[in-house]
Amino acid sequence: MQKEDASPDEIRALFEAHWEGRERIKGSGYKQVERWLHLMDGRTDNQGQVLTSEHTIDAHRQIEQWRTEGRSLEGNWQVCGPTLDDITTRDNIRGVGRMNALAFHPVNPSIIFAGAPAGGLWRSYDGGANWETNTDDFPTLGVSAIAFAPADPAIIYIGTGDRDASDSPGMGVMKSLDSGLTWEFANIGISEYVVGDLAVHPANTDQVVAATSNGIFKTTDGGGTWYQVSNNTQNYKDIAVHPTNPDIIYCTGQGRFWRSEDAGEDWDYINDGIVPSTRMVIAVTPAAPENVYVLSAGTYEYRAFYKSEDSGLNFVEMSDSPNILGWSASGDSDGGQAWYDLALEADPLVVDRVYAGGIRMKRSDDAGATWMDVQDSYLHVDQHALVANPHTDEVWLANDGGIYRYEDNIQWQDMSHGIVTGEIYKIGQSPFDGNHAMNGYQDNGTYLFNGVQWSRGSGGDGFECIYDPNDPDWFFSRSQYG
Known part of the structure; x- marks a missing residue:
């Protein structure tokens, strides 16, 4: 689905051949592929190829031209929801729409940004109690990565497109210089790619590394131009930076772990103690800066959990069972949806406490050797992003139902008040x-x-x-x- 030149007809043929004679069980990924094929209806050209980002941008420019000519395009529309507000509460609905990404302002604890796969960028100025958006006019409404520049938090980068299900096309990176009030593309060299993750150098606002659907890219001029730094064009989705040494960066793509010691200029493939799979996600923690945690999965199910104590040079497998990515609380079910929902975060205070999201939420207090289920009936399934709030140390979560926080790291609280991203x-x-x-x-x-x-x-x-x-x-x- 994320191969650049694959047509929906080709994908449908492969999909139907794969499922012929098989049982279409819950959590197998069947639903998500059918969903994508449905989405692609009407989004192809005369040759059956998915319309590129250039087609979308051209159409967006045409709309802007019509607006300047005084043509009425808006109509008399108003938002009805569904959203959580003073009238519609969690007692009435159990999810406002899928969310992909979260980022916390590095200085101001009241400011939080969140990204949706097809609903744009959302921001909160009161610690997540309420949300608003000003990105309805973006040419693509997919946001899979958000990064504040630590040296100047008024500078924000976002990665466009839908990293997990291709609901929206990728158009590279967009950038704001005024705390998210206005946005411009900063995507020369990556304008056709989904950007799954971003890392801004803590001391240099112009130096950014991007994990994209076509390789790892870097800019040293604030997104003016991007150049490829990976030696391949695989689909990279996750980046983590060493907590105390910004020259050391980790990245995963197509089930392999990569490491850089020169701020992302050169990359080494690491396989000492860590086995290639289909997808991996990474977590690091300031509580133990040399530790690196990696959750490894197949297309669907859990493969293994790894830990490194030497900044990602060598790994030890901590466990390969039970299947923490399936539907079962105990882990005794088969399958999962790792290609679609996979997230990992390390506790910023407690060494070796890690949180893993698949269909359900899990927690380990021994670096992944054993796991407990922390999915309650209140929490929506299908987890896409886990981020520790640097101001409260609580874990926050973006999933198919919206935004949640792990209140006091004991119980989940829905923080989606005002978000309208239902598809x-x-x-x-x-x-x-x-x-x-x-x-x-x-x-x-x-x-x-x-x-x-x-x-x-x-x-x-x-x-x-x-x-x-x-x-x-x-x-x-x-x-x-x-």
Whole structure:
């Protein structure tokens, strides 16, 4: 799906051949591929190829041109939701939409930024209690990476595109010089790529390393130009920087671990004690700066957890079971969705305490040797990003339902108030009352709207929504299972 020149028809043929004669079980990844193929309908050119970012940018420029000519494009639209507010609460709905990324202002604890795969960039000025966005006019609404420049936090870089499911096209990096009020592209050399992660040098605001869908890239002029520093064009998704030595950077791509000692100019493939897989994620901690933790997975299931105590030169396998990425709390289920949901964070205070996200959330207090399930009924499934808040040391999470924080590292709290990122498949409107509607959402089921408040109708993925044309008491919805 993330191969640059693959057409949806080619992917569908391979997908159907792979699944022929197999049972389509929960957590197998089948749903996510079907979702992507559905998304690509109407997004291809006459040759069946997915439209490039240049097509999107050209269309965006045309819209801006029409606006300057005074053409009315906006209509009389207002946001209805669903979102968490004073009327619609967690008692009414259980998820506002998928989120991909989180970043905390390095100085001001009140400022937090979050990125959605198809809903733009969101920001909070009150520690995550409320959220707002000013990026609806971005030519791509996928945000998978956010990085404040530590030396000047008014400078922010974001990586565009959807790292985990290709819901939005990648257009390289965008940059703000005014704390996120305005944005410009800073993407020469990477304008066609999804950017899955970013690392800004702590002392140099112009020096940035990017993990992209086509290799590792670096800029030394603040994004004016980017040059490739990896010796291949694999799909890289995760970066971590040594907590006390910014010249040492770690990166993973297509299930392999890479290490740089010169601020990202040159990279060494590390395989001492660590076995290649399909996908890996990395975590480091200021509590033990030389430690590096790596969670390794196949396309679906858990493979192994590794620990290094010498800044990523050598690794020791800590465990290869149970399957912490599956549906089961105990880890006794098969499969998982590691290609789609995989996240890792190390506790900033407690050495060897790590948090791992797959379908469920897990925690280990012994560097991955043993695991406990910390997924409660309150927390949405399918985890995409884990970040430790540098001001409170609490772990925050971006998943298919929104933004959560691990309050006092004991219980999960939904922090999605005001976020509107639900991805709608179908809408139904009552023929008896135009203020009543029913929507089917990716990842978040079917919600009903009575003109004032939202409520949950059914779970799973919501699809077709229909009101009975003759009886106002009857309405129908479908999930991904029919």
